[in-house]
Amino acid sequence: MNHIRNFCIIAHIDHGKSTLADRLLEHTKTIAVNEAQVLDDMELEKERGITIKSHAIQMEYTANDGQPYILNLIDTPGHVDFSYEVSRSIAACEGCLLLVDSTQGVQAQTISNLYMAIEQDLEIIPVLSKCDMINSMPEQVEDEIIELLGCKREEIVHTSGKTGEGVEEILQRIVDVIPPPSGDESAPLQAMIFDSVFNPFRGIIAYFKIVNGSIRQGEEVVFVNTKEKYIADEIGVLKMELSPRKEMHCGDVGYIVSGIKSATEVKVGDTITSVANPCNKAIAGFEEVKPMVFAGLYPIETEDFENLRSCLEKLQLNDASLTFQPESSVALGFGFRCGFLGLLHMDIIQERLDREFNMSVITTVPNVSYHIFDKHGDMIEVHNPAGMPDITEIEHIEEPYIRASIITRSEFIGPIMTLCLSKRGELVKQEYVSGDRIEIHYDMPLAEIVIDFYDKLKSISKGYASFDYHPIEFRPSKLIKLDILLNGEPVDALSTLTHVDNAVTFGRRMCEKLKELLPRQQFDIAIQAAIGAKIIARETVKQVRKDVTAKCYGGDISRKRKLLEKQKRGKKRMKQIGNVQVPQKAFLAVLKLD
Numbered sequence: 001m002n003h004i005r006n007f008c009i010i011a012h013i014d015h016g017k018s019t020l021a022d023r024l025l026e027h028t029k030t031i032a033v034n035e036a037q038v039l040d041d042m043e044l045e046k047e048r049g050i051t052i053k054s055h056a057i058q059m060e061y062t063a064n065d066g067q068p069y070i071l072n073l074i075d076t077p078g079h080v081d082f083s084y085e086v087s088r089s090i091a092a093c094e095g096c097l098l099l100v101d102s103t104q105g106v107q108a109q110t111i112s113n114l115y116m117a118i119e120q121d122l123e124i125i126p127v128l129s130k131c132d133m134i135n136s137m138p139e140q141v142e143d144e145i146i147e148l149l150g151c152k153r154e155e156i157v158h159t160s161g162k163t164g165e166g167v168e169e170i171l172q173r174i175v176d177v178i179p180p181p182s183g184d185e186s187a188p189l190q191a192m193i194f195d196s197v198f199n200p201f202r203g204i205i206a207y208f209k210i211v212n213g214s215i216r217q218g219e220e221v222v223f224v225n226t227k228e229k230y231i232a233d234e235i236g237v238l239k240m241e242l243s244p245r246k247e248m249h250c251g252d253v254g255y256i257v258s259g260i261k262s263a264t265e266v267k268v269g270d271t272i273t274s275v276a277n278p279c280n281k282a283i284a285g286f287e288e289v290k291p292m293v294f295a296g297l298y299p300i301e302t303e304d305f306e307n308l309r310s311c312l313e314k315l316q317l318n319d320a321s322l323t324f325q326p327e328s329s330v331a332l333g334f335g336f337r338c339g340f341l342g343l344l345h346m347d348i349i350q351e352r353l354d355r356e357f358n359m360s361v362i363t364t365v366p367n368v369s370y371h372i373f374d375k376h377g378d379m380i381e382v383h384n385p386a387g388m389p390d391i392t393e394i395e396h397i398e399e400p401y402i403r404a405s406i407i408t409r410s411e412f413i414g415p416i417m418t419l420c421l422s423k424r425g426e427l428v429k430q431e432y433v434s435g436d437r438i439e440i441h442y443d444m445p446l447a448e449i450v451i452d453f454y455d456k457l458k459s460i461s462k463g464y465a466s467f468d469y470h471p472i473e474f475r476p477s478k479l480i481k482l483d484i485l486l487n488g489e490p491v492d493a494l495s496t497l498t499h500v501d502n503a504v505t506f507g508r509r510m511c512e513k514l515k516e517l518l519p520r521q522q523f524d525i526a527i528q529a530a531i532g533a534k535i536i537a538r539e540t541v542k543q544v545r546k547d548v549t550a551k552c553y554g555g556d557i558s559r560k561r562k563l564l565e566k567q568k569r570g571k572k573r574m575k576q577i578g579n580v581q582v583p584q585k586a587f588l589a590v591l592k593l594d
Helices: 017-027 043-048 080-091 108-119 138-149 167-177 302-318 343-357 410-422 446-450 453-460 500-517 557-577 584-591
Strands: 004-010 055-062 068-075 095-101 123-129 190-199 203-212 220-223 228-231 234-238 242-245 253-260 271-274 293-299 323-329 333-340 361-363 370-374 379-382 394-409 426-434 437-445 466-477 479-486 496-499 525-531 534-541
Touching (some): 004 017, 004 080, 004 167, 017 095, 055 234, 095 108, 095 138, 095 167, 123 138, 123 167, 190 302, 228 253, 293 302, 293 323, 293 343, 302 323, 302 333, 302 343, 333 343, 343 361, 394 410, 394 446, 410 426, 437 446, 446 453, 453 466, 479 500, 496 500
Parallel strands (some): 004 068
Antiparallel strands (some): 220 228, 234 253, 293 361, 323 333, 370 394, 394 437, 394 466, 426 437, 479 496, 479 525, 525 534
């Protein structure tokens, strides 16, 4: 056990985690030298250049003292929407590499991930990446790291994922600084599941870290939370492929295949123990992450409902932060109300459903959960505007607030403050991080940042500002439900909860946008925005008309009038039975109203 080191790499998005992980794997001869990023194996990850899933892999390294060591590396995502993956990786490690880009300095997500690591009591090794770049500022960024961590300047390792500089030094530091796993080899088996994947041929493969005891192939094990028993058909360690072992001991990180068919039987954070010699209590798992953004996912064909359920269950195995429950909508039929960690997370889930399961879905306008208090003092939690009680019943509504931390250059402070104020933000404090970089803290309603806040922030700060947030509390707000009516019929998928001050302008913009997107029919379509019974905006999509009088050349006017009257009666009848199909792009365009 003294020769095992479990560590992860944490950093802000695009600071070079996956590239550095590749260099570590090459240096320890785990993989052959190649250009592509090995751990980002999902097509989406390669296309977008982001890490979505945490990946675990084992390396073997001979240190300066001639001793062989086993290093278990877990590469983590950097985007704020995947912070759940990071929290799981941190729970399975004893130490971490804190990676900071020497061209950009400390960013918001760096600080947020660092706090997570400190809470779990991890040993932290500061690393400066991209040191070969022309615009690298090592001294300045070193000052920021020292201020953040309180470490010594000589403890910071300089590396470059491109040239491989500093890789040997990192490996040696991992061996010297990070403690070996602590646990009792002779105690009953206690292993924590930190991830799981679905394999169509072998069922569900769970990844675990052994905290106490050992496990043998063929042993009967039980999952403590679900109380289900299984035979460990195959156990092993995670190399580039799964590498089977007969026995695994305390401190090892590996996988178990036991023919589990149903996605609901594996809970991330659960404890595996042996049936013959069970442990007294489960391992205190890491915290459950609450979804921030809720949206409805509906199959395009109603009969695909069950199919969509099984696709979501398989995705949930791979991404435990996705939550879903069935719901129905008048406009869209049966579907699911899903909880996501943010808009990028929602986008990725949609794309993965399409690519991995060939499942096209319609997504409704994303919103957050609200607490609604009625006149009797009872509270209900609402994730969907359609589930709101009648306005006369409501005493007041509370919405979730977040504490946002934005790190930016001082030249962009004006526009950023204007943006935050327009989103109903309240300034908490501002402080200089170093030089001309400043950190601003705002309390803001979560609903305001859900849709386009991050994109706007990036554009007004020319990409320099970094953003991170965490939920703080629910606060009372003046919110009202805005309905969109098509020919007098409400479309529940387009209704939203919005603040009183924004309602009229938002309703007007939605009507204008829908006018552009709805295809013309053979009758007029009235698009209206309404608050309760009061209409606040209206647009009309004009009908397509056939020129029925074309065949009348000359002659009495009454002949033309007769034909027009006949057409008018037909249009009237058509309007009674005609229904308006809202295209998928209309739902998406509402999100990007600006």
